[in-house]
Amino acid sequence: MARYHIETYGCTANRGESRAIEQRLRDGGHYPADGPADADVAILNTCTVVEKTERNMLRRAEELQEETGDLVVTGCMALAQGEAFAEAGIDAEVVHWDEVPEAALNGECPTTTPDAEPILDGVVGILPIARGCMSDCSYCITKRATGRLDSPPVEENVAKARALVHAGATEIRITGQDTGVYGWDRNQGKSLLPELLDRICAIEGDFRVRVGMANPKGVHGVREELAETFADNEKLYNFLHAPVQSGSNDVLADMRRQHRVEEFLEVVDTFDDHLDRWTLSTDFIVGFPTETDEDHEASMALLERVRPEKINVTRFSKRPGTDAADMKGLGGTIKKERSKAMSELKREVVGEVHESMVGERRQVLAVRPGTGESVKCRDGAYRQVIVTRADERGVEPGDTLTVEITGHETMYAFGEPIRGE
Known part of the structure; x- marks a missing residue:
């Protein structure tokens, strides 16, 4: 062995x-x-x-x-x-x-059994629901690795989720290259994600579910149904990661993204209509080869308008073998300046979110150890709340507790456990 x-x-x-x-x-x-x-x-x-x-x-x-x-x-x-x-x-x-x-x-035969216990990352169970995607982005090299979408049946994924819960998972992370298009290859181009989430949330047990990255195009076609699924299931974190990448439709077309800015906004508006408190996570690529000053300003305006609670900003990087690698790139100084400007706006927007939480009480799930003696927790909208002196307070991963938000840094808040709740 x-x-x-x-x-x-x-x-x-x-x-x-x-x-x-x-x-x-x-x-x-x-x-x-x-x-x-x-x-x-x-x-x-x-x-x-x-x-x-x-x-x-x-x-x-x-x-x-x-x-x-x-x-x-x-x-x-x-x-x-x-x-x-x-x-x-x-x-x-x-x-x-x-x-x-x-x-x-090395040629030895495995002895897998159907009831083999899943491997957890602490109390987090990771559930890949499909492999591959339906996109063909001009800048993406990952597609060469993952290939076209391959979705297992809903029942198979539900069984995997049930096994994770039985093994002790208190948080299940639904993952994939694009969770929004799960089932397109099985269901004539319509997502099966709402059905899958309903079925997983019906599993008996005390656990939460987080949905991983879902491109706007896949979500757009089922936005009403998906938003209703979030509203109906308390086990679902009210969290959606929908990477828009640019606020310019011209750049999105050059990127070969399948959505337009208007469709992204319709997804956001639909979730706003159905959920009182939720977290939007999105991504922007700055400095794409065809991005003009006007395109960059459109991205900044979109970020300012939508004000996502979580934002990933990435400078464009040419990847070998992609179509975008053959485009004439922008200078490093331009990309750096645009990245700096957007990152500054990001800190302002995200800081406001956590500042607005101060003084509120939130129920949180302790997910994993933090630095020192702290524990990282998540509230119902998947916002990160840090509980310090966790050992002294008897808080450990897997616990559900009520905290009062007492302060914040830019990317997370601090919570004080409320005794007796």
Whole structure:
């Protein structure tokens, strides 16, 4: 039996793939090592979203190669740019996610059983509901790794969620490259996400559910139904991550995003109509090759208008093999200035959200340990609340408690537990 070490980079979907890999390794009788130096095989699950990440992956692969006996590389960079590892002189087996257990098992037969207990990340259960997407964005290299959408049946995903709850999960994270289009390949181009969420929330148990990234186009077609699903199910965090990427329809067209700004706004308005308190998370790419000053100002105006509670700002980075890589890029100074301007507005907007929470009482779920003796919690809208001196106060991951919001930093709030509630 082998000792393994696994490292995962990138999105929650990647972490879900790693959980599945680790499940099969443990089913085969293998067990985790204390670190790469003690492992018979190291597994690197990679990300390649931007060029800096790519360089980090190559550096980490080289380090792992020196620390352990055998190295298996998988994930988005492995599948989209597998040749990069050999070109960098790294001796690794580069394989698809599904092939990792066989590569690491070295020919030994796994002993998976239907009732094998899922692997949790503390009290968080990660549930990848599909692989791949229906988009063809001109800047995205991940599509080369994940391929077209492949959605398991609703019942299969519900069974996986039930197993996570039975294993002790108090938070289930629904993940995928694009959760909004789950089921398009099974349901004639209409999302099955509302049905899946209703079914998961009907599982007996005390747990919460967070929906991962859903592109605006997939959500738009079921926005009324999906918003009603959120309103009807207390187990669902009132949280939607819908990356708009630009406030300019011209840039969105050049990016080959499937939505227009107006459709994104219709999604936001629909959720506003159905939910009293919810969190909108969105992403912006600044400095896309065709982005003009006017386009950038349109993005700034959209951010100012919608005022999302969570915002990811990324400078455009050319990815090899994508159509956008062949476009004449903007200068680094322009991208830096636009990124700085949007990041400053982001801090203002997000800071206002947490400032508005001060003095309120919120019920929160303690999810994971924080720094020092703190615990990171989430309220019903998935806003992060930090409880300090958790050990002293008897608060640990998995607990549900009522707190009074006493202060905040830009990206999170501080909560004081209310005794007796």
